[in-house]
Amino acid sequence: MAYSNEFVILQRMKLIFLGTGTSTGIPQIACKCKVCTSVDIRDKRLRASVLITNNQHSILVDCGPDFRQQILKHNIDNLKSIVITHEHYDHIGGIDDVRPYGNVQIYAEKRVNTQIMQSMPYCFKENPYPGVPKLTLNNIDNNPFNINGIAIQPIRIMHAKLPIYGYRFGNLAYLTDVKTLDEVAYEQLKDLDVLILNALRVQTHIAHITLDEAIVIAKKIGAKKTYFTHFSHDLGLHAEVESSLPSGIFLSYDNLELEF
Secondary structure (H helix, E strand, C coil): CCCCCCCCCCCCCEEEEEECECCCCECCCCCCCCCCCCCCHHHCECECEEEEECCCCEEEECCCCCHHHHHHHCCCCCCCEEECCCCCHHHHCCHHHHHHHCEEEEEECHHHHHHHHHHCHHHCCCCCCCCCCEEEEEECCCCCEEECCEEEEEEEEEECCEEEEEEEECCEEEECCCCECCHHHHHHCCCCCEEEEECCCCCCCCCCCCHHHHHHHHHHHCCCEEEEECECHHHCCHHHHHHCCCCCEEECCCCCEEEC
């Protein structure tokens, strides 16, 4: 079934790339390669996450271990909604740091919410210790759901053999940790203004697409603009890689902002 934006409130929204790195971040610990020692600020990458806001509400997509550093930089005083792609630590490792925000709604598939409960059992006791994060876990599936008037369509993708979700917000889609996607996903990704897609490195990886594979997928989806994210230091220097990309395809970088 193709995506329908029938229930999307027409409004200008902003997306902030809080992090554009893979699970190790860049620079990688103990590495002295040309990327990790680069002085280009675009080569400094925290773990992958984005913040979507319409000036009234903010939605965080993934909450990795760099969350505290990321959110302080952007002075976000109110956050009530987090959408999770999957349960790997670089995507959920910062959830404990949301405690100053009070009651926070987590949206993820049931398997992922179960993993969050197992990782943070102190949050879900009958009488939790004062000061722990207040989390409400909402199970989602392939059907669209709504957060504060913003319709969100989950997009089923595969991260090696692990089924995970990307998400479509109006005419923007965010897909990270993709290895494969099927024709249903391609149908749901038609008519995009902006596609955000992972492109880990040049060499083949068991669970992520390469730069060349990402270009092929981006061309098939055909968004007006595509931004790659979730990079390893093995991808290369930002300036060199971006200059080699086809027209309409770009590398994202930490703190880049898009309006859509």
